[in-house]
Amino acid sequence: MSAPSPAPKLPVSLAANPKLSSWVKFIGEGRVAVSPGKVEIGQGIVTALAQIAADELDVEIGRIDMIRASTAASPNEGVTSGSLSIQQSGRALRHACAEVRQRFLAAASERLGVDASLLGVEDGTISGPGNIRTSYWELSDHVSLDHDAIAGIVAKSSATRSVAGHSVQRVDIPDKVFARSRFIHDRALPGLVHGRVLRPDVSGAKLIALDEGLAGAVSGLVAIVRDGGFAGVVADSEAAAEAALKALRKGATWSAGEPLPDENGLAGFLRSQPIETTVIDTKAAATAKATRTLRRQYTRPYIAHASIAPSCAMARWDRDQVHVWTHSQGVYLLRADLAIVLKVPPANIIVEHMEGAGCYGHNAADDVALDAVLLAKAAGGRPVRVQWSRHDEMSHAPFGAAMAIEIEADLDADNEIVGWRHAIWSNGHAARPGRATQPALLAATEIENPYPRMISTNPPAANGGGGDRNSVPLYDLPAWTITSHRLLTMPVRTSALRTLGAQGNVFAIESLLDEIAALRGEDPIAFRLRHLRDERAREVIRAAARRAAWKPERRSGIGHGVGFARYKNTGAYCAAIAEIEGTDEIRVRRLTLAVDVGEAINPDGVVNQIEGGAIQVTSWVLKERVRFDQTRITSTSWTDYPILTFSEVPAVDVEIIQRPEIEPVGAGEAAHGPVTAAIANAIHDCLGIRVRDLPITRDKIIAAMELAS
Amino acid sequence: MPTIRFQLNGATVAVDADSDQTLLDVLRGRLGTTSPHFGCGAGECGACYVLVGDRAMASCDMPMWSVADKQIVTLEGLGTAEQPHPLQRAFISEQAMQCGYCVSGILISAAALLKRNPSPTEAEVRAALDRNLCRCGSHNRMVRAVLLAASEIATS
Numbered sequence: 001m002s003a004p005s006p007a008p009k010l011p012v013s014l015a016a017n018p019k020l021s022s023w024v025k026f027i028g029e030g031r032v033a034v035s036p037g038k039v040e041i042g043q044g045i046v047t048a049l050a051q052i053a054a055d056e057l058d059v060e061i062g063r064i065d066m067i068r069a070s071t072a073a074s075p076n077e078g079v080t081s082g083s084l085s086i087q088q089s090g091r092a093l094r095h096a097c098a099e100v101r102q103r104f105l106a107a108a109s110e111r112l113g114v115d116a117s118l119l120g121v122e123d124g125t126i127s128g129p130g131n132i133r134t135s136y137w138e139l140s141d142h143v144s145l146d147h148d149a150i151a152g153i154v155a156k157s158s159a160t161r162s163v164a165g166h167s168v169q170r171v172d173i174p175d176k177v178f179a180r181s182r183f184i185h186d187r188a189l190p191g192l193v194h195g196r197v198l199r200p201d202v203s204g205a206k207l208i209a210l211d212e213g214l215a216g217a218v219s220g221l222v223a224i225v226r227d228g229g230f231a232g233v234v235a236d237s238e239a240a241a242e243a244a245l246k247a248l249r250k251g252a253t254w255s256a257g258e259p260l261p262d263e264n265g266l267a268g269f270l271r272s273q274p275i276e277t278t279v280i281d282t283k284a285a286a287t288a289k290a291t292r293t294l295r296r297q298y299t300r301p302y303i304a305h306a307s308i309a310p311s312c313a314m315a316r317w318d319r320d321q322v323h324v325w326t327h328s329q330g331v332y333l334l335r336a337d338l339a340i341v342l343k344v345p346p347a348n349i350i351v352e353h354m355e356g357a358g359c360y361g362h363n364a365a366d367d368v369a370l371d372a373v374l375l376a377k378a379a380g381g382r383p384v385r386v387q388w389s390r391h392d393e394m395s396h397a398p399f400g401a402a403m404a405i406e407i408e409a410d411l412d413a414d415n416e417i418v419g420w421r422h423a424i425w426s427n428g429h430a431a432r433p434g435r436a437t438q439p440a441l442l443a444a445t446e447i448e449n450p451y452p453r454m455i456s457t458n459p460p461a462a463n464g465g466g467g468d469r470n471s472v473p474l475y476d477l478p479a480w481t482i483t484s485h486r487l488l489t490m491p492v493r494t495s496a497l498r499t500l501g502a503q504g505n506v507f508a509i510e511s512l513l514d515e516i517a518a519l520r521g522e523d524p525i526a527f528r529l530r531h532l533r534d535e536r537a538r539e540v541i542r543a544a545a546r547r548a549a550w551k552p553e554r555r556s557g558i559g560h561g562v563g564f565a566r567y568k569n570t571g572a573y574c575a576a577i578a579e580i581e582g583t584d585e586i587r588v589r590r591l592t593l594a595v596d597v598g599e600a601i602n603p604d605g606v607v608n609q610i611e612g613g614a615i616q617v618t619s620w621v622l623k624e625r626v627r628f629d630q631t632r633i634t635s636t637s638w639t640d641y642p643i644l645t646f647s648e649v650p651a652v653d654v655e656i657i658q659r660p661e662i663e664p665v666g667a668g669e670a671a672h673g674p675v676t677a678a679i680a681n682a683i684h685d686c687l688g689i690r691v692r693d694l695p696i697t698r699d700k701i702i703a704a705m706e707l708a709s
Numbered sequence: 710m711p712t713i714r715f716q717l718n719g720a721t722v723a724v725d726a727d728s729d730q731t732l733l734d735v736l737r738g739r740l741g742t743t744s745p746h747f748g749c750g751a752g753e754c755g756a757c758y759v760l761v762g763d764r765a766m767a768s769c770d771m772p773m774w775s776v777a778d779k780q781i782v783t784l785e786g787l788g789t790a791e792q793p794h795p796l797q798r799a800f801i802s803e804q805a806m807q808c809g810y811c812v813s814g815i816l817i818s819a820a821a822l823l824k825r826n827p828s829p830t831e832a833e834v835r836a837a838l839d840r841n842l843c844r845c846g847s848h849n850r851m852v853r854a855v856l857l858a859a860s861e862i863a864t865s
Contacts, residue, residue: 042808042845169804176809177797179744179784183810186743239734308748308756308811308844358808358845390749604804608850612807615846638753638842646838649848 008152011091013037017075018148020103023096024053026140030124032059035067036093037077038085040172041329042358043609043668045085047170048601052090055163056097056155058121059136066171070352071335079330079432081361081496082464083571083666086601090664098155100145107143108134158599158660165660167604172355184327184354185312185387192314193222195375195386196245197232197443199396202631203491204258207231207446211251218244223378228448232375234384260491260628267299267404267693270425275485280461280468285479288418290410294515298407298508300694301625302492303400304641309357310393311364315372316383321348322376323383326369327356333434334366338373340439341447360616362495364388364397366433367442374443394641395633396442399626400497401427401456403467403504407512415520417531420480422471422508427487428456429466429500440495455490459500464568470502470673473509474566475531492628499567499672503617506565506673507680507694514561514681515690524562524681525550536573536596536659537566543594543655544575557581558589559686563677565670572597572670573657576614578650578678580686584701588618588650588679595654595670598662606667611652613671619644620672621679625695715776717742718786728774733757735773736783744784744813748842755841758814759783765814765821784813787820795865796820799858800851807845815841819855828859 010018017023017037025033034053040046046066054061067074077089101121108126109116111134119128127133158165175182198207207229215224215233220240225232231252233244261269314325322342328334331351339346356365368386376384388396403426410419431454433440444451458466465471468484517527525545532538541564544550552560559582564575573596579589591614600606623642627635635641676694684690689704714723717740726735736742736759745768748756752767759768760782788794796819799805806812815838822829822837829837834855835848843851 042810044807169801173801173804173806173809174790176806176812177800177816178788178790178793179813181743183746185746185810186737188741188743237734237738239730239738306844308754308808308842309746310748355808357810360844387747390751608804608807608847611849612846615848616844619846637751638749643842643844644848645842646835646848646852647832649835649846652849 010149010151011095013075013077013088013092014095014149020096020100020147020149021145022073022075023093024100024145026136030063030137032057032064033067034064034093035074036089037069037075038080038089039069039329039353040355041080044170044602044605045080046172047168048086048605049089049093050171051163051168051601052094053097055161056094057101059124061163061168063124068353069331070350071331072350072352074331076332079333081329083567083668083670086664086666090601094155095153096149099149099153102153103143104136104139107139111139164601165599168602182355183309184314184325184356185309187325187354189314189316189383191382193234193236193379193382193384194238194241195232195234195372195384196241197230197371197386198245198248198252199392200254200257202254202257203260203633205254205256207252208255209253210248212248214247214250215244218247224248225375225378227374228446228450230374230443230446232371234375234379257631258491259630263628266301266402267297270402270404270487274488275425276488278484278486280465280482280484281472281480283480285419288412288478290418291413293408293410294512295406295408296512296692298405298504298511298692300403300504300507302402302494303497303620303624304394304626304635305360305363305397305497306394306641306643307357307359307363310388310390311368311397312356312385312387313369313372314383314385315369315376317376317381320344322373324349324351324369324373325354326351326365327354327359328365328369329359329362330432330434333432334369337366337433337439337441338370341370341441341444342373361400361497362398362430362432364393366440367397370441370443391636394636398431398493398495401429401467401494403501405504405508407508409512409516411516415516417477417516418479420473420477422480423483423485424467424471424501424505425485425487426467426501427490427494428458429494429496430459431456431495453490453493455488456494458484458486464570465501467501469500469505469568470565471505472569474534474537474569475513476533477531499669502565502567502669503620503672503676506563507676510563510674510677511680511690511692514684523551528562528564537564539657540564540573540575540594540596543657544577544592547594547653547655548577548592550577557583557686559682559684561678561681561683561685563674563681565673567670571665572667574610574670574674576671576674576678578675578682580679580682582686584698586622586683586696586701587648588622590651590653591618591675591678592653593655593671594657595667596657596659597665597667599660599664600656600658601664603656603658606656607654609667610654610671613668614652614675615644615649617672617675618650618679621676621694621696623695713773713777715778716780718782726773729772731769732759732771732773732776732781733768736768742783742785746810746813755814755818756811758817758841760817760821763821763824765818784816787816794820795858795861796823796855799854799861803850803854803857805850805854806847811841811843815843815851819858822855823859823862828863831856
């Protein structure tokens, strides 16, 4: 007898926000409003979600208006992060739209007197035998969607979907090409005035005295705002606000601040701090005997989000109510933090999303929203727009955390792995707003009754972990112990950056595997395949190898390397092969990737995300580290924090392994770890050296060569 | 405050501006022309590029005194949905962006390139866009789009 199948469950986002009308509404003449809780951050999610809705409702995608998330009406889907939007919002919408379609078919059946099974829907028109017809819009007054979704609704089978699974053009791109304002930076609200906030150069310095005289004389000034150590200006133009800020800075006296670690001794710093230790996973040792142990340390530096746009927000007070426009990743979470700081009920705050520049994690979007709210108190009901400077964006926004990773691999006489110990020292990788009793917003640490700076923590393993993300090998090794040491101090502010700890951990694991394969004289791809039982994992590696014609003939000055991971060990599978050329200066010529996200809703969107991830992380690997001296962050401009340019960008070739029958997962973070390792391994193939400290710069290569000789 | 006249997207404009005020500030502020974006304020990222005559230049550090009598073209003046520039068509067909914040400046750099070199090689396109930063990693799509636009111009 077979076991009873479990009771059907609603998708998680729909269970949390069950009312159908909060997701879908038929509006106006022939329009559909679809309202996800996830937001567009440059990843194309809004288009993919529209595709899912179009498919399940059987309407043309052009009829769908995607509504920007707002705490006034949208489902609460937490934060747009972790490559989870397709999984969470996509599943919820698919289910909700399938049920909406079913409810309308039932109503049409009643009105037309025909069994629902004889009715079909085409672009919103419901028709049946004998040319009878009605439509969603004709019926919409009679079909209430103010019902909670029911579990067990069956969405279309993958074979009958006609929009999802196809490369539909993104809905936001025409506006961006034809200069029609979508960005929050470009939206002019009536009566808008401009704010700027005074922040110290010296890390951790507090404002202890302020002479407002000079700033007070600036033409166009509306107000100078001071709340403890928080100070800023409001003026009637951006230029006036900048001038007032410059004048205010001259009148500021700051405390000494807090010392920063040695930027050239990050591993020593990370490994000497007070820590909280968590054993992430253990696997019992077999009896095999180790004849020797390889011990290797890998590091990655602090990395800046460095969006092309500095963070921006607008806020407007109306008595005790405030309306906030933001490019935050989580409108409800930001609202929760604002409510704590402002000491008002969340219901008094509306937080509404507007698109910003590409967002790669917890940047200053939330911080600037509180800045705008605080400055708007002095604007007499006018909306205040605050835009950070490039300098502040590169020094006061949270960074991706630096990591030191040590792996000890026990090898037997044949150099087979018999034991594996992976230890991570890092700050936590998340200090997001809205998840604690204290706010995570910068200005909250500056106001009259300040909150302490929130020390970053790590999401639980069930959510993919933080510093430990991807630290448990997907490989079939006989024994391991994985340990995460989270720092309890945080002199450099860190929070979530794309992949959290996965980039560092995959770099470390894949580098050491490569080294062991080389010790054995075994092809690195054959070595990996021999240790992987997951067929989807094996297939992406084989696909990347085929596509890159692995292994190309050896040529002087050229190297090839491979890297692989399944993001979070539960998400997208990705294998990368890098072709590099170089002596002491490295150029990445080509990246060949294969990826399996299950059902790719928008294949070109997936390719775009993988290409983008591959190029962004090539920049991290070759160039990027946050610079600082003992007192201040010094990489505050593009000159001091260079990123990859057009001439330096490698060719990127992506193959998608489509699995329409498997639930889709996100693609935005899948490439980072594998590409990092592939480049490092290609450098070894080319130059015979292992560089274990990111970024892999000319200096590091020369140092590794000197060490090797 | 002197009155400074220049051509903006084919129309004459006259603005009273401090001569050291930046063109970007005037465009985005009083003139409401928002396609040139603020990115760094130091001419290092390309998000604020405009055409000055036939050259793509940063407007964020361009003082107004230097703009007098110049021909300025922003993305608004390059083409419209009804009459798109080949570059605009190509950026849509290649889906050549992720967030798109840098795209207005990149379209301006590409337009300047195609004016002086209507059939560039891929390397020439990359060199021409080197002063424009893109953080999302959409570079290769943009390069393909510029080459597509060039071939469209060549065959039209």
